[in-house]
Amino acid sequence: MTDRLSRRGFLASTAVALGTAGLAGCASETSGPQARGQGDAPKEVFTAPSRKLGGSLTILMWSHFVPRHDKWFDRFAADWGKRVGVNVRVDHINTVDVPRRAASEIQARQGHDLIQHIAPFSQYEPAVLDMNDVVQEASRRWGQQIELCRRSSYNPNTRRFYCFCPGWSPDPGNYRRSMWQQAGLPNGPSSWEELLTGATEIKRRTGVPCGIGLSPETDSNMAARALLWSFGASEQDAAEKVVINSPEAVAAVEYMTRLWKQAETSEVFSWVPASNNQALIAGKSSYILNSISAWRTAMGTNPKIGDDVFFVPALRGPKAALAAQHVIQQWIVPKHAANPDAAKEFLLHYTANFPSVTYQSELYDLPGWPSLVPQLNGWLDNDPFGAKPPNKLALLKNAASWSANIGYPGPSNPAIGEIFSTNVLPTMFGRAARGQVSARQAVADAERQMNAIFKNWRDRKLVGG
Secondary structure (H helix, E strand, O other), X not given: OOXXXXXXXXXXXXXXXXXXXXXXXXXXXXXXXXXXXXXXXXXXXXXXXXXXXXXXXXXXXXXXOOHHHHHXXXXXXXXXXXXXXXXXXXXXXXXXXXXXXXXXXXXXXXXXXXXXXXXXXXXHHHHEOOOHXXXXXXXXXXXXXXXXXXXXXXXXXXXXXXXXXOEEEOOOEEEEHXXXXXXXXXXXXXXXXXXXXHHHHHHHHHOOOOEOOOXXXXXXXXXXXXXXXXXXXXXXXXXXXXXXXXXXXXXXXXXXXXXXXXXXXXXXXXXXXXXXXXXXXXXXXXXXXXXXXXXXXXXXXXXXXXXXXXXXXXXEOOOOOOEEOOEEOEEEOEOOOOOHHHHHHHHHHHHHOHHHHHHHOOOOOEEOXXXXXXXXXXXXXXXXXXXXOOOOOHHHHHHHHHEEOOOOOOOOOHHHXXXXXXXXXXXXXXXXXXXXXXXXXXHHHHHHHHHHHHHHHHXXXXXOO
């Protein structure tokens, strides 16, 4: 099993655009592929592998919330396999099933060669290959990786990239403009306080609740962190010490309890990742924290609602205005992988084609190496897929400035990955909102859980502090 890619081989490889020639990532704003409509997708590029490949490559990944992406990806992966002599099989499963399936395969030491998830997988660092060689080659080709993606894939304590992170999706607020106009905020809320007052008024007037989840699932985890950060709290500090038990965290939990009591319903305690999407599309939520997928779906199934959905950046709190990423691509190669060379070569091919990834996901997936998609700002200013108005997504041009990695202000270390996967934070918020414990007790209980998790990983020298 090879764990290092040949730099000489990469330097000797040739990048060929399908139908034109040129190096991947070297396109300028004027010469790069420019999408002006649904039929004007970017041209794909091909880089010859650094070594002869063969055999099979099996990929496990989520079923994308934008179906167009998976149709493209499956064809894209198969075409690459035919070109390099590898039989590629792609298995898509529901995003909620990916962690369980990955854990099962890793425990059994057999399964897929390449696994993708959309939330932290740092807890699997001991069982996966170091991706440093892939990251180095990607950075050599395409320049600097955005810090959000780097901090979501690199463990500074072991100096290992436990996963490869070529892309991400922001987590803006999605709001119904017609409803927020009734609350006197036609441009949506800009702060957590405005969310509370506006959503409360909307529910009073229309009966339509706000949609911030409080259940053990991905979106609720993201919302919990955005709220904590905005109040000046966090799970850990920059030195990877647990700091959740703070007055700021208690204040954030108290706020969420008020929001639930005044503007939400009990449904949020049993939501799954698709629930807030479904609520917005069905006209049963005035505001959700989500990517753009719910709106994209509404554009096709309920255009009246789709045209009424607008976006706001991270809400301002007493101390900050930060949001978690909605999706952070986590590509891992387990130590049991039968074809790690093909897995790593495919990841570089996939990343080189991030203009297509972004386009075929209808601007859902943004690049971890921005130089790869120079046309991104043009797409966000003039949506290729018919947004009304065309610049509805323009606020995402600076989304990285108001987004933070899971674990901020520290890295997404294995302890943070376990805390995320065991839903410590949404459970903390949910218990207080239900009145099962006080906000102070909920935070103290979460601290005990976190301390135990951190101690386990610190004893294994995988976490600092």
